[in-house]
Each structure stands twice: as structure tokens, then as C-alpha cells.
Amino acid sequence: MTDDVVAGRVSGMDMLAGYLYREDVDVDAAVTMASPLLVSACGRYRMVTRPEFSTIRQTGRRDHQLLYVNAGTATFWKHDQPHTIAAGSAVVYLPGEPQRYEYRSADGTEVYWAHFSGSETALLLDGLAGTDAGTGLGTGLRTGAEVNAGVDEGTDSGASESMAAGTATGTAAGIVDAGTATGIVDAGTNPEYAQLFNRMIGELQLRRPAFEELVAADLRRLLLLMRRHIAESTDSDGARRRIPPEIQDAVTYFHRHFADDISIEEYARMQGVSVGWFIRGFREAIGMPPLQYVTAIRMGEAKMLLESTDYPIGDIAAMVGYDNALYFSRLFRARFGRPPSQWRRAGSL
Numbered sequence: 551m552t553d554d555v556v557a558g559r560v561s562g563m564d565m566l567a568g569y570l571y572r573e574d575v576d577v578d579a580a581v582t583m584a585s586p587l588l589v590s591a592c593g594r595y596r597m598v599t600r601p602e603f604s605t606i607r608q609t610g611r612r613d614h615q616l617l618y619v620n621a622g623t624a625t626f627w628k629h630d631q632p633h634t635i636a637a638g639s640a641v642v643y644l645p646g647e648p649q650r651y652e653y654r655s656a657d658g659t660e661v662y663w664a665h666f667s668g669s670e671t672a673l674l675l676d677g678l679a680g681t682d683a684g685t686g687l688g689t690g691l692r693t694g695a696e697v698n699a700g701v702d703e704g705t706d707s708g709a710s711e712s713m714a715a716g717t718a719t720g721t722a723a724g725i726v727d728a729g730t731a732t733g734i735v736d737a738g739t740n741p742e743y744a745q746l747f748n749r750m751i752g753e754l755q756l757r758r759p760a761f762e763e764l765v766a767a768d769l770r771r772l773l774l775l776m777r778r779h780i781a782e783s784t785d786s787d788g789a790r791r792r793i794p795p796e797i798q799d800a801v802t803y804f805h806r807h808f809a810d811d812i813s814i815e816e817y818a819r820m821q822g823v824s825v826g827w828f829i830r831g832f833r834e835a836i837g838m839p840p841l842q843y844v845t846a847i848r849m850g851e852a853k854m855l856l857e858s859t860d861y862p863i864g865d866i867a868a869m870v871g872y873d874n875a876l877y878f879s880r881l882f883r884a885r886f887g888r889p890p891s892q893w894r895r896a897g898s899l
Contacts, residue, residue, distance in 0.1 A: 561599075561600065562597075562598050562599040562600025562601075562655065563595060563596065563597060563598055563600050563603060564594075564595075564596040564598055565593065565594070565595055565596075566593055566594045566748075566751055567591065567592065567593030567594070567751060567754075568591070568592055568593065568750070568751040568752065568753070568754025568755040569590070569591045569754060570588070570589065570590045570591065570754060570762065570765075584669070585667075585668045585669070586668050586669050586670045586766070587666060587668040587669075587670045587671070587674070587766040587769065587770060588666060588667055588668045588762070588766065589664060589665070589666045589750060589754070589762075589765045589766055589769050590613060590665045590666065590667070591663075591664065591665040591754070592662075592663070592664040592665070592747060592750040592751050592754055592765070592769075593662070593663055593664075593751060594620075594660065594661070594662045594663075594747060594748070594751065595653060595659075595660070595661050595663070596621075596659070596660040596661075597622070597653050597654060597655040597657070597658070597659045597660070598655060599655055600655055601654065601655055601656070602652055602653065602654050602655075603652065603653045603654075604650075604651070604652040604653075605649065605650065605651050605652070606649070606650045607648065607649040607650070608648055609646065609648065610643060610644075610645065610646045610647045610648055610649055611643070611645065611646075611649070611665065612645055612646070612667075613645060613665045613666060613667040614642065614643070614644060614645060614665070614666050614667055614671055614675070615642070615643040615649070615663065615664070615665050616640060616641070616642055616663065616664045616666070616678075616773070617640065617641045617642075617643075617651070617661055617662070617663045618639075618640045618641075618661065618662045618663070618737060618743060618747070619635055619636065619637050619638065619639045619640075619641075619659070619660070619661055620637060620660045620661065620662055620743070620744055621637050621658055621659070621660035622636075622637060622657045622658030622659040622660060623635065623636050623637070623657045623658075623659065624651060624652070624653050624657070624659050624661055625651060625652050626641045626650070626651040626734065627648075627649075627650035627651065628732060628733060628734060629732075633734055635734060637739060638736060638737060638738050638739040639734060639735065639736060639737065640678065640734075640735050640736075640737035640776055641733060641734050642675060642678050642733045642735075643733065644733070645667070647733075662743070662744065662747040664747070664750065664769060666769055668766075670770070674770060674773045674774070674777075675773065676777070677735075677777050677780050677781070678733075678735055678737075678773065678776060678777065678780070735776070735780060736779075736780070736783065737776040737779055737780070738776070738779035738783075740775060740779065742775060743772060743775070743776075746768045746769075746771060746772045747772070749768050750765045750768045750769060753765045753768075793835045793836075794831060794835065796821060796823060796828070796831070797831055797832055797835045797836065799821070800817070800821075800828070800832060800840065801836065801843075803817070804840070804843060804844050804847060805847060808844055808847040808848050808851065808870065808871060809848075809869060809870055809871040810871065811871070812841075812844055812871075814828070814829065814840050814841055817840075828840070844871075845881065845885075846885075848870040848871050848872070849870075849881065849882060849885045849886070851869070851870045852866055852867070852869075852870045852878070852882060852890065853882075853886065853893070855869065855870075856890055856893055856894045857893075857894070863875060863878075863879070863890045863891060863894075866878075866890070867879075878890070879891075
């Protein structure tokens with residue numbers, strides 16, 4: 551089934567794709583930019599027995615293209631230079647940018663891809679495609695007739711686009727670090743990426759009501775998750791700043807159990823880490839010590855309860871983890887500048 555969903559079946563490859571056909575409308579750049587985000591095609595190529603699959607588009611495309619290496623390695627050309635990149639890397643080609651890439655079965659290549667355009671692309675691609683992510687030589691989409699004619703991913707093409715099997719040419723000798731070329735980044739190996747790609751493919755194939763909006767929402771989440779990975783990997787000084795898993799677990803635990811009697815020392819012991827390491831790591835990752843973070847959660851919940859319910863202040867104090875209503879009131883006043891009773895009266899005016 552998977553080989554039959556794209557025009558131009560290629561033997562020795564597991565291919566899956568979905569397309570947004572627009573045979574009755576010739577979508578130009580102006581119409582495209584009127585849409586925040588429009589996904590015209592999405593798919594997955596997995597090399598099985600075919601030795602090589604190559605794509606060359608000398609004048610590029612009129613839309614943006616995202617390719618994500620989900621397994622193995624693949625080679626992409628940027629500025630006439632080959633870059634062999636590993637799983638977890640993403641490549642962005644801008645409108646009008648020459649495209650060339652090749653996959654090999656010996657490398658165990660699996661690549662997801664999507665074609666898209668719209669007025670949100672500059673913002674969404676910030677940090678993924680370089681400084682000119684939202685610009686290019688055009689943003690018009692192909693019409694359905696052009697897609698059917700074969701001017702798309704994985705089909706035969708004219709003089710400006712060719713795909714051929716054969717001996718590799720210009721392949722980089724070794725795997726390069728993602729990010730050494732504009733538009734090639736380390737996007738991480740998040741299993742949600744494949745889930746989002748597969749969901750977009752399914753929506754484009756089935757074309758159920760509201761599928762265009764749902765596909766756009768999935769691509770938007772995909773790009774934002776990639777940007778988050780990049781942002782958390784390094785800061786402007788190149789220092790690691792991703793939140794350690796132990797701290798992420800602590801944040802989740804505190805939000806779920808803020809009303810319990812939480813002991814930071816006991817929590818650290820249960821996690822098998824020293825109290826000093828935990829407090830220091832939490833402060834570095836979140837910006838405040840863990841106990842202060844728990845207090846902030848409690849005060850926020852108390853503020854919401856004061857504004858939206860008529861529970862007595864003593865009950866609210868107990869709901870957010872304080873047996874002593876007077877102590878709760880002192881903490882509340884220190885944080886918000888007035889005691890709970892005054893805060894409630896002010897909110898009712």
C-alpha cells in the first residue's frame with residue numbers, strides 16, 4: 551500500500567506521501583502569503599534495497615522544504631558543498647534555493663519531508679534556516695496539475711529537476727555536525743517528530759473536514775519543537791542550558807503535589823541525588839530554589855481561588871498546602887503586596 555500512494559513508484563523504497571491537490575485553482579504567491587501556513591505535501595522515504603535515490607533541483611522550488619533524517623544518514627548539498635548528516639538532523643531549503651540530496655540503502659536512510667509556505671514561515675523557521683528564512687525567490691505553490699505532471703517529491707521531472715540511481719557523486723567523506731551549514735541543524739531525536747509527520751501524511755491522504763488546518767497545526771508544533779531543542783541545546787555563549795531530566799521530573803512533581811507536605815531533602819533522597827546538587831541544579835535550570843518554586847505555585851493557585859470562589863481564606867490556605875492560615879496570609883502579602891482578604895475585596899469591585 552505504501553508504495554502506491556505517490557505518483558511514480560520507485561522499487562526498493564518504502565514511500566509514503568500525501569498531497570494538497572488544487573487542480574481548480576492556480577495558487578500564486580499573493581494568495582499563498584494570505585494564508586498563515588499552508589502545507590502542500592508531506593511524506594516519508596525509507597531506503598530498503600534500492601542502492602541510491604538522488605534529487606537535483608537546480609532552481610529549487612517555489613515553496614519551503616523541510617527534511618528530517620529520522621534514521622541512518624543522508625547527504626545534502628548547501629552552496630555546492632556536500633554534508634553527510636546523521637539521524638536527528640533537519641535541513642531547510644528556501645524558495646528558489648538549489649536543492650540536491652541523496653539517500654542510500656547501505657546507510658539505512660529514512661527521511662521525512664514537508665513542503666509549505668505562508669506568512670508565518672519567517673517566524674516559524676527562525677533559528678532553523680538562517681537569517682533569511684522568510685525570504686526567497688517566491689512563495690507560490692504548485693497547482694494540482696503541476697503536481698500530477700510530476701513536479702514534486704519523488705517523481706520524474708524536467709530539465710531543472712532530475713532523480714537518478716547510480717554511483718554517489720561528491721558525497722562527504724564523513725558525517726558532519728549539523729549546523730555547520732546554513733539551513734542544517736541538530737533538531738534532536740524526538741519520537742514525536744515522526745508521529746507528527748505521519749499524522750500530517752494521513753490528514754493529507756484522507757482529506758477529512760478541516761484537514762488543512764490540522765496539518766498546519768501539526769507542522770507548526772513540529773517546527774516549534776525543533777526550535778525548542780535548538781534553544782535548549784546552547785545559548786549565545788555556547789553553554790548547555792537544557793533542563794536536566796531530574797529537574798523536569800521535579801517540576802512536574804511539584805505541580806502535581808504542591809498541596810502536600812513537601813520536603814526538598816526527602817525528595818532529593820528519593821531521587822538518589824544529593825540535596826546540594828538538586829538545589830543548585832534546580833536554581834540554575836529554573837531560576838529559583840525548589841522551595842521558592844513550590845511557594846510560587848501555591849500562591850498562584852491561592853490567588854486564582856480568591857478571585858474565582860467564595861471559599862473561606864482558611865480553607866483556601868489548606869487547599870494550597872498551609873495548615874496555618876496566618877502564615878499563609880503573611881506569605882501571600884509578601885508576594886502580592888496585600889493580604890488575601892484585601893485581594894479578594896479588590897477583585898470584587
